[in-house]
Amino acid sequence: MLKKLVFMLLAMLLTVPMAEAAGGTFNYDLPSLSIRLRTVPLALSIMGPAMATQEQCLQYLLRRNPLPLLTVSPRQLVAYYYEEATREGIRPDVAFAQALHETGNFRYGGDVVPLQNNYCGLGTTGGGVKGAWFETAQIGVRAQIQHLVAYTATRRPVTDIVDPRYELVRRSANFAQAVSWTDLNGRWAVPGTTYGQKIMTIHQRILGGE
Numbered sequence: 001m002l003k004k005l006v007f008m009l010l011a012m013l014l015t016v017p018m019a020e021a022a023g024g025t026f027n028y029d030l031p032s033l034s035i036r037l038r039t040v041p042l043a044l045s046i047m048g049p050a051m052a053t054q055e056q057c058l059q060y061l062l063r064r065n066p067l068p069l070l071t072v073s074p075r076q077l078v079a080y081y082y083e084e085a086t087r088e089g090i091r092p093d094v095a096f097a098q099a100l101h102e103t104g105n106f107r108y109g110g111d112v113v114p115l116q117n118n119y120c121g122l123g124t125t126g127g128g129v130k131g132a133w134f135e136t137a138q139i140g141v142r143a144q145i146q147h148l149v150a151y152t153a154t155r156r157p158v159t160d161i162v163d164p165r166y167e168l169v170r171r172s173a174n175f176a177q178a179v180s181w182t183d184l185n186g187r188w189a190v191p192g193t194t195y196g197q198k199i200m201t202i203h204q205r206i207l208g209g210e
Contacts, residue, residue: 043180044094044200046152050086052093052206054078060206061105068106069114072137080141087158090148094181097202099144120144122165132164151178151187 057078061068068074078096085092099119100106108114111124116133117140118124123131134140143163149155150169154176157166169175174187182196189195 043182043196044091044203045180046091046094046148046178046183047089048091050082050091050093052203054082056206056209057081057093057096060202060210061100064100065105065107069108070106070137071114071117074106077137077141080138081145084138084142084145085148088145088149090145090152093206094199094203095145095148097206098181098199099141100202101198116140118143120147122147122163134162147188150175151184152176 054075058075061074061078070077072080081096081099082092085095102120103112104110106114106119111126111128111130112118112121113130116130117137118130118132118134119140120143121131122143123129125131132143134143139162142159146157146159146161146163146166147169149157150163150166151174157163161167178184178187180196181199184199185192185195185197
């Protein structure tokens, strides 16, 4: 419990400056913060540096699924997240946690199949609709990161756009409206009332070596 509290407090210190830079307003008071820490994962900013190492991400995955269904090695996939997300200023370890949530630790089982290299359900609407297909694992990761950029920043992605839904978000009221991962609730996932919290719980477990 103490270790998890330390990680949460560290996350808060990294979250506030990034959110303020994005124009957010934060009024923390100790009693309400104490309640939040005891009840829900802290709302970490989408943009920022990694808190976990690549090895922590890899080992978390392998503890839960020693044989993930991927078109590249698990280590290579993690490396792609750190390369693509860092380039765009997105937290790579949390983006990886999002993929773990979306794919069931790369077991899949829903509409998306492993050969799609679609790690975040881009274009899936249920009822057998498989969504987007990407030529390589790296392009699939890049599309996920670019989709996060669409929800987070007014600037366009650094690389050529491969996210097939980037322009849809850009034309919507959700464009550049998300500061924290919990801001994706009802935006990335609908209704998705606890979508961001589930991602943050996975991220905390990665940090804690669970």
